[in-house]
Every structure is written in C-alpha cells, then in structure tokens.
Amino acid sequence: MNAPNPNSTASRGRNLGVATACVVFVCGMVGMSFAAVPLYRLFCQVTGYGGTTQRVEQMSDVVLDRKINVTFDANVSSGLNWDFRAVDKKVNPKIGETVEIRYEAVNKSDKPVTGEAVFNVTPGEAGAYFNKVQCFCFTKTTLQPGEKLEMPVVFFVDPAIVDAEETKDIGTITLSYTFYPKDDEAPVAALATGEDKVQPKL
Template identity: 65%
Template sequence: MSDQPTSTETGKERSNRAVAVACLAFIAGMVGMAYAAVPLYAMFCQVTGYGGTTQRVEQYSDRVLDREITVRFDANVSGGLPWDFQPVQRDVTMKIGETTQISYKAKNIFDTPTNGRASFNVTPEMAGAYFNKVECFCFTDTTLKPGETLDMPVVFYVDPDIVDVPELKDLKTITLSYTFFPIEGEKPVATAPKAEDGKAPANSTGG
C-alpha cells in the first residue's frame, strides 16, 4: 500500500490548519481589544463628555456670548492621601466662551514625600461635552515633599454651542470637581538589627 496521504486526508489537514489560524487570530484580537479598552473608553468619554468628562483642547475660544454662567469648584482627597487640597476660589462667574484661569492648591501635611494623581468630572454630566480645558493638572503624577504646597492652575472655557442644546440652554451653573488619589510608591525595606561583638541579634534564630 502507498504511504502517500490521500486527497481527503490532505483536505482535513488544511481545514484543521485554517481553524487553528482562525482561533489564534481570534485570541490575539481579544487580547488586543483588552489592552485597547481603557484608552478607547477614555477617548469615548473625551469625545462625548460621557460621565461628566470634560474636553481637552489646545486653543482658546474664538467666540464669546453676551451671557454669563457660574462655574463652581470642588476638591476632594481619597484613599487616605495626607493632602490639604482646596480651590483658591469657590466659584467664578464668566461669559460663555470666555477663557478663564483659576487655581487649586495642594499641601502635603505628612512628614514624608507622598504621591497623588487627580481625576475630574463636571456636573451636570451633559455639560462635560461643552466644558473645554486648555490647561489642567488631571491625570498627572504629582509628588509633594513634607509640608510642600503646590499651586495648580486650570485654564478653561464653556463652549458657546452649549446654548444650542435644549437640555442645557437655560443652564446657569456648572460644577468642576477634582479628586486626588494616592499613588503607591516603593515601600521601605526593613533592615535587620546589627549584631554586637560578633553575636547574633537577640531575636534571631539559630540555623
């Protein structure tokens, strides 16, 4: 009998290889989607303002309306971060489209350097798509030395297109809220007690 594989066996092998390649491609695609999920979600929030996410822009507004809106500022610290974090002013009344700068201040009240990172949102959430920040400190790792105080400016404007949104056309107040979370740094490594006169420390055990 011939040792050559039949055409039917060759077809099965090709089919199996095709299935294996498709499975590998599917797995690779799923892994890629998992890695891309976070940045894609962040991009979605930036574009749509979902969840009160503000917009990040590079240029100032070129249109200012003869209509005022009040922006209030909120500050929070979470996770036991030992910082005193406050806005320099609690609110500002400005014209819609007017570029405005305000500041927050953070002080490390602990006796060692500590690290923090801020997240933010605006309320009402629908206003996030029209709250444009030119400069901010959000999502930036910040280290403060013991007792150090840092001034953190925020430059922003409210997009004039907000008045064309039926649900927001009569909006009078927007609240911008920041929350600082701790960043876990390197933990100190405990050192063993020094031996005296060539003797092992009292709390050591024999080997």
Template identity: 50%
Template sequence: MSEFDAKRETKIRSPGRRGAVIAIACAAFAVGMVGAAFASVPLYQLFCQVTGYGGTTQRAEAAPTEVSDQFVTIRFDGNVAGDLPWTFRPNQREVRVRLGEKSNVSYHVKNTSDRTTTGQALFNVTPDAAGLYFNKIECFCFNNQTLAPGEEVDMGIVFYVDSEILQSEELHDLPGITLSYSFFAVDAPAPVASGPEEAATGGSDS
C-alpha cells in the first residue's frame, strides 16, 4: 500500500473512531446523570443543612453554654396543605430571645377528620441567610406525625439562635426571623403482609 493510500484509509476511518468516542462519552454522561439523580435528594439536603441555603435550619445536640446580651425576635407561622384535614397554628406568634439562649415554643394541631391521618412538616426561616444560625435541638418536624380522628395535641420545638449571626454582614443588625412550617399529607405505612403459614391457617387464633 502506497503512502498516499495509507493516509487516505486513515482519513476514511477517522470519523468512525470519532463516532465511537462520542458514543462512549454520551454513555458515561448518561450513567453519571442517573447516579446524580439518585444522590441528588440526600446531597441537596446535606448541602442545605450545611449552608443554610433557602432558609434551611440547623440541628444541634445542645445549646451553647454562653448566652449573649443581644436579643432577636422570632416569629412563627403555620400552614396546612389542602389535602390534609388538620388545623395548625403556633401557640405563640412571636418570642424575643437572647442569642445562644435555649427556648421552647409549641404549635397546636388538630385532626378535624373522622379518620387517622399522617402529615410531614416542611420548614424554613426568613431571611434565608438566618437558616445557618437557627439551630433546632428538638422539633416535631424531625418525624412524620400521625393523629387519630379528632385528636389534638401541642407539639414542641426547642431551639436557639447562634450568636455568630452578629458576624453576618446582612444580619448583624438582628432583623426579625420568621420560622414557617407547612404540613403535607403523607401515606400511612401499608399493613405488614401475613406469612405463608399464617395465611394458610387463617391466623394463629383459629
């Protein structure tokens, strides 16, 4: 084969190789996107918890030992989605607390329906930047809440606002912080299926 023919054959084959490389790259990208889709929710939640993005509050084991002499006003708001037959409201519309001080507040909730229902509370604070400094030690929002027909309860929150908020350029003048909750209906857990032997005998009580 002459040198000219060899170069000509290389040029003919090159588009095929390029196509193969592009195909492999696309396949790798697709696999990466699938992996990202599965990881996106926990990663996003972790990102929000670490950065306070979108007004996401923090979780803490205990309040600081030192309490500042600076005060901040915390306001409370409560909402319920239309598919959840509950009433939900804060027992205190606002409280004024010291930075670093552990505080206790509560919300009152009632199931107004004739059936057992389960809800999950989503939450945030405004201004959004305050989420990085708003720490919850205990909160009903950490778990789903199930209420029997007509049941009503007070649900508590234990929190503090970190004194490092004074170092924030946009929050150092301590504007009021609003903590908002929105309850949404969630499906109740499905009943556990009976085992083969129990199904065959109709249960152990027979």
C-alpha cells in the first residue's frame, strides 16, 4: 500500500486549514488577554468579587447601632517615585454611616508623573459590602514635580454585612490602595465615561 503523498493537493489543503485554525486561535487568545483585565475589573467592581469594593451613587439610608473598624493601607509600585500615604489611618463608624477619609500623594521626582490607583478590601468577603461613593481609583492622576495632592474617599459599609453568615462576625475591614505608573493611554474608567481627567473624580 502506497503512503499518502504529502505534496498532494488534499494534503496541502489540510495543512493550510490546520495552519489557519492555529493562527485564528492565537489571535483570539491574544485579543482575550487584552480584554481580560478591563472585563475582570468591571466584573469585580459590580460584584465585589475578590475583595473589590462596590461603587454607588447614593449614601445608605440605614445606620445600625453597631460599629466596625476600618483601616487604610497605601502602597506605591516600583517605577513610581511618589510618597503615598493614608492621612486617616483608622476609623470606627457605625455600619451604614457615611464616612470621608483622605489619602495624600507627593511627586518626589523632578518631572510630571502620572499614576493610577487600584484598590482592594480584606477580608475579601467584605468587598461586596464596602460601598464607595467617591474615590480616586482607576483614574489617571498627574502630579507636577514636588506637587502634593490630597484625595478623599467617601464610603459606607452596607448594613447587609451583618446578615450574611460569612461576614456577620467581621470586626475589621482594611481598604488598600496601590498606585502604579501610568502611560498616556486613557484608563478604563475614562473610556467608559468619555472623559480623560488628570485629577481625581467621582
């Protein structure tokens, strides 16, 4: 029995089909990798998954006669020559009470630098109940050489946190921000709203 001729028209057609499928697969995976970050970010913001806080437009209309400790953490990634700190280190509000705290950033370099902050909440189960009315996350912030900028965060802890079995005994929540260097590409938050501001916004 003769072996198939690899140079036959049918073989070449099959090889071309396999090559085309491979190219399409690779291109699809590359496209998905670029889309994954903003899609995951949006998913986390909406659901609170993985300790990501919620974004809301209005304050809570229910305040419980029970308090919770909230602490604040500040970090700067390598490559961003900023001082970044939480001005208010800890608060002890009633659950459902709206609170404003402040962070502060200083550009220690001799040139304008743009950064963008991401955030997280621990324990992760509390993320869905930590509601931010105002914050500076996912927004490009440009500081001039030596410039100092105070950035408020307005939030409340959803009273529903005391009803869920996995969160009812939580006594302390930590809100953590990390600033990263940011290039000129518009961030996801700005693209979604059609804005591209350098100062913190709602």
